[in-house]
Amino acid sequence: MITLTEQQRVAILVVLLAISVFLTYFFHTVLMLGTVFSHFFYIPIILTALWWEKRSILVALFLGGLVVVGTLGFSPDPLVPNDYARILMFVVVAFVVASLSEQLRGREREVKKQRDLAQRYLDVAGVLFVVIGSDHTIRLINRHGCELLGYREEELLGRDWFATVVPEALREARRQAFDDAIAGSDASRGRQENQVVTRNGDVLILAWQDTIITGDDGRPG
Numbered sequence: 047m048i049t050l051t052e053q054q055r056v057a058i059l060v061v062l063l064a065i066s067v068f069l070t071y072f073f074h075t076v077l078m079l080g081t082v083f084s085h086f087f088y089i090p091i092i093l094t095a096l097w098w099e100k101r102s103i104l105v106a107l108f109l110g111g112l113v114v115v116g117t118l119g120f121s122p123d124p125l126v127p128n129d130y131a132r133i134l135m136f137v138v139v140a141f142v143v144a145s146l147s148e149q150l151r152g153r154e155r156e157v158k159k160q161r162d163l164a165q166r167y168l169d170v171a172g173v174l175f176v177v178i179g180s181d182h183t184i185r186l187i188n189r190h191g192c193e194l195l196g197y198r199e200e201e202l203l204g205r206d207w208f209a210t211v212v213p214e215a216l217r218e219a220r221r222q223a224f225d226d227a228i229a230g231s232d233a234s235r236g237r238q239e240n241q242v243v244t245r246n247g248d249v250l251i252l253a254w255q256d257t258i259i260t261g262d263d264g265r266p267g
Contacts, residue, residue, distance in 0.1 A: 059105075062090040066109060070116035084113055084132055091136055095143035095185050102121050106140035138199075174252065177259070178207045180185060182221065196245030211242045213249060 050058070068086055073083040087109040095102035110133035117129060165188075174191035178184060184202050191201050195211055202210065208221045220240070240254040 058092060059090055059097075062093070063105075063108070066090065066112060070112050074116050084109075087112075087136060088139060091140045092143050095140055096147050099148045099228070100141075101145040102140035102144050103137060106136035110136050111246075125252070176207070182206045182208055182224070184210075194244070195242065211244075213241050213243050216241060227256065 069083040091106050094105045175188040177186040208217050212220050
């Protein structure tokens with residue numbers, strides 16, 4: 047997913063508004079049409095609502111004013127109720143999309159807050175806690191686990207757990223046991239002792255508790 051900077055968003059909005067002004071002039075003075083071009087206005091309105099929420103209402107009012115100015119200044123036809131209905135629709139669309147965007151951002155902030163809180167709990171725990179995906183990659187690991195293994199968190203996330211921290215002699219057997227547990231959908235493999243190798247090559251023996259976490263569909267992640 048492409049993330050735009052604030053400057054890029056402003057630049058895109060300015061370009062879209064400039065196009066809107068040009069379309070207003072072109073359709074009124076050259077094509078003598080006044081009903082088709084304003085559909086383009088929904089693009090900057092919706093984008094502004096998604097990026098800046100309620101500020102989109104200002105954009106909607108600007109574009110609505112453009113409809114009025116364009117009709118009065120360039121079109122031989124007078125303003126009709128349909129023109130006012132379009133202006134009202136601009137504002138309604140801006141308000142609705144902005145409200146939905148605001149609600150979505152609020153939920154995202156709440157999810158992030160809960161995730162950060164859970165991460166802090168894991169970080170202060172004096173145990174190694176790691177989430178390994180069904181593709182063997184490390185999805186999550188707490189601070190103590192990183193310190194124990196001698197890595198930074200960003201050096202472990204996304205890497206193959208078995209290829210990274212399991213001793214080579216045990217690697218295939220542990221990987222096969224992991225795959226068998228996933229395929230069998232066992233809730234827990236019980237407490238056991240496993241060896242891990244740190245970044246500097248030290249081998250540690252840890253008491254280990256494996257638990258399979260499933261998604262909403264009941265399948266391991």
